[in-house]
Amino acid sequence: MGLTAAEGERIAALLDTQADKLTASWTDAVAAPLRGRLTRAELQRQVQDLHRAIVEALRAGAFDLTDERSADLRATLVELSRGRARQGFTASETAVTVFGLKQALFDVVDVRGGDAQVLADLLAVGQVIDDLGLFTFETYAKAREGLIADQAEQLLELATPVVKLWEGVVAIPLVGTLDSARAQVVMERLLETLVETGSPYAIIDITGVPAVDTQVAQHILKTVVAARLMGAECIISGIRPQIAQTIVALGIEFGDIATKATLADALRHALRLIEATRKARSN
Amino acid sequence: MTTDVGLGEPQLVTIAADEDVVRVRQLVRTVAVAAKLSLVDQTKLVTAASELARNTLVYGGGGGAEVTVVDSGRRKGIRIVFADDGPGIADLDLALTDGYTTGGGLGLGLSGARRLVDEFDIDTAAGRGTRITVTKWAR
Numbered sequence: 065m066g067l068t069a070a071e072g073e074r075i076a077a078l079l080d081t082q083a084d085k086l087t088a089s090w091t092d093a094v095a096a097p098l099r100g101r102l103t104r105a106e107l108q109r110q111v112q113d114l115h116r117a118i119v120e121a122l123r124a125g126a127f128d129l130t131d132e133r134s135a136d137l138r139a140t141l142v143e144l145s146r147g148r149a150r151q152g153f154t155a156s157e158t159a160v161t162v163f164g165l166k167q168a169l170f171d172v173v174d175v176r177g178g179d180a181q182v183l184a185d186l187l188a189v190g191q192v193i194d195d196l197g198l199f200t201f202e203t204y205a206k207a208r209e210g211l212i213a214d215q216a217e218q219l220l221e222l223a224t225p226v227v228k229l230w231e232g233v234v235a236i237p238l239v240g241t242l243d244s245a246r247a248q249v250v251m252e253r254l255l256e257t258l259v260e261t262g263s264p265y266a267i268i269d270i271t272g273v274p275a276v277d278t279q280v281a282q283h284i285l286k287t288v289v290a291a292r293l294m295g296a297e298c299i300i301s302g303i304r305p306q307i308a309q310t311i312v313a314l315g316i317e318f319g320d321i322a323t324k325a326t327l328a329d330a331l332r333h334a335l336r337l338i339e340a341t342r343k344a345r346s347n
Numbered sequence: 348m349t350t351d352v353g354l355g356e357p358q359l360v361t362i363a364a365d366e367d368v369v370r371v372r373q374l375v376r377t378v379a380v381a382a383k384l385s386l387v388d389q390t391k392l393v394t395a396a397s398e399l400a401r402n403t404l405v406y407g408g409g410g411g412a413e414v415t416v417v418d419s420g421r422r423k424g425i426r427i428v429f430a431d432d433g434p435g436i437a438d439l440d441l442a443l444t445d446g447y448t449t450g451g452g453l454g455l456g457l458s459g460a461r462r463l464v465d466e467f468d469i470d471t472a473a474g475r476g477t478r479i480t481v482t483k484w485a486r
Contacts, residue, residue, distance in 0.1 A: 241369050275372065275390055277397040278453045306390035313391060314398075314459035315445050 067188060069125060074181075075189050076122035079115065082172050087111050089171045093164035098157060110161065113140055118165075118196070129195055138199070145200045149207035158204045162197045166190060224250050226257040233265045233334045234258065235327065237302075239272030247283035251290060258296045264341075265334040266291055269327050271302030281316045288321055297337070299323070301330035357415040362403045362429075371400040371412045375427065378414055382423050384485050392425060392483040395463035398456035399429045399479055405450055407431025407477055417482065424465070424484035430476065437473040 067075070079086065091108045098107070117137040124133035141162070148158040169189065173182060224246065229235045234257050236250060254266055268284060270276065288298040301324040303311075311318075324330040358378070360371050375396040379389040396412070403410045410431030417426045436442045443461065448454035461467040466482035 241372075243365055243369075274376070275393045275397055277394045277401075278455045278459060279397075279401060282453050306387040309387050310390050310394045310463065313462045314394065315455045315462070316453065316459075 067122075067128075067192065071185065071188050072122045072125070074185055075192070076119050078169075078173065078182075078185060078189070079119050079122070083115065083119075086168050086172045087115050090115070090164050090168035093167040094161050097160050098153070101151075101153075107161075110144060111164070114144065114162070115165075117141075118192075129199055137196075141196060141200050142203050145203040146207045149204050149211065155201055155204050159197050159201050162193060162200050166193050224253050226253050228257075228261055228263070229267065229331055230335065232263050232338050233267065233331060234261055234263045235267040235269055235331075237269040237272060237327075240274075242273055242280045242283055244279075244283070247280075247287070250283075251287045254287060255290060255294060258291060258294055264296055265337065266296050266298045267327065267330045267334065268298055268300050269302040269330070270300065270307070271304070271327070273302075273307075276307050276311060276316075278314060278316060281311070281314075281318075285318070285321075297322075299330040299333055301325070301327045357413045360412045360414070361409075362400055362411055362431075363409045365404070368397060368400045368404060371414075372397050374412075374414055375425070378416060378425055379483075382416055382425055382485055384425070384483065388483055388486065391463040392427075392481075395460040395481060395483075396427055398460040398463075399427070399481065402456055403429045403431045403433075403477075407433030409433075410476075419484065422485050424482050426480065426482045428478065428480045430478045432476040435473045435475045435477055436469075436471045439469065439471065 087108065090111045091104065094107055094111060095102075095104060117140040121134045121137040125131075128134065129138065144161060145158050148161070169186060173186065224236065224238075226234055226236045234254070236254050236257075238250065242250070254268075257263070258266060268287065270280075270284070273280060284300065288300075291298050299322045300318065303323050303325055322330075322333060324333060358374060360367060360374055362368065362371065372393055376389060376393050379392050384392065400412055403412070408431060410429065410433070413428040413430075415426045415428075417424050441447055443458050444454075445458050446454040460481065464481040464483050466480075468480040469477070470479075471477040
């Protein structure tokens with residue numbers, strides 16, 4: 065960033081001499097684009113925190129955002145951008161909180177006085193603010209990515225319920241894309257439920273899976289084999305005409321695994337098998 | 348997702364991660380619906396695209412897919428080009444054999460995709476990357 069100690073000191077002084085006027089003007093600059101989605105008091109507090117952190121970092125010595133003397137300032141910026149990201153503000157609405165300082169400086173500092181020193185300092189502080197803004201932007205992006213990853217994980221949990229359909233029959237309705245991560249969750253859930261309920265039959269319903277490619281098929285086949293190892297039989301249901309034709313063209317073989325067009329067919333099939341076993345036992 | 352299917356305007360998807368395979372699938376489905384492919388043909392094309400996009404990612408080390416609506420004069424179709432700069436395929440006949448895989452899959456992706464589309468063209472050699480062009484025509 066390249067501010068000399070003298071520059072840092074002068075800028076800190078510049079920011080500090082009219083602190084109240086500056087933060088008020090800064091708050092105004094930030095408040096306008098946010099259009100009342102944050103209270104003025106809250107904005108004022110954030111701006112004051114930021115102002116204090118910047119001045120302290122400048123006073124601490126030669127100014128650089130990566131410097132350990134700027135740790136407090138970084139923490140303040142991170143907190144700010146994470147908060148904005150969580151509250152659903154856009155990247156520019158977040159960055160404007162930092163860039164508002166530029167506007168405020170021009171309002172407060174007498175630029176027309178033509179003092180070369182002041183102008184040079186303003187340019188230098190402009191650089192500093194740009195760097196702060198970039199840092200805020202990056203942190204914001206990271207926070208958003210984190211949010212998306214969290215949501216993807218939650219979705220993973222949400223989208224794979226195993227339901228008990230009948231005594232001895234559980235079903236797992238698959239919806240959406242069956243990638244490796246979800247396939248793993250599906251398999252684990254199904255096997256756990258088989259143990260918990262002691263069910264001999266499991267129905268894997270793929271009505272909600274838009275396309276069955278070789279990867280999806282392979283995941284399903286593995287799940288069926290794993291269930292078999294535990295003594296349970298799987299029935300695959302929800303095979304619509306277009307899926308059936310695609311599976312044939314692809315050359316996927318489901319072997320001796322029972323497949324049905326609808327969940328109702330699959331349940332009927334399972335109940336028939338249960339009935340047959342019961343009769344065979346009583347004879 | 349864009350639903351604009353202007354004739355001859357290719358839509359590009361970069362394939363660099365698992366999510367991109369899903370994006371290719373969604374784009375192909377949108378375009379296939381807009382080009383009025385039947386439900387069976389939509390599903391076949393989407394599945395073929397899914398296989399080839401995953402091959403581009405897994406074996407080609409990433410690349411891109413280019414989806415274009417084409418017109419033969421009599422009917423509309425969709426052309427997808429999958430290209431990567433990966434190691435290429437040394438023995439194409441072997442790679443197109445059902446059940447042959449080097450990656451632990453079912454070994455049906457490439458050969459199956461060929462059966463799912465109307466036209467299938469593959470341009471590859473060891474060390475030169477792979478370029479696969481598939482076309483599905485509306486009936």
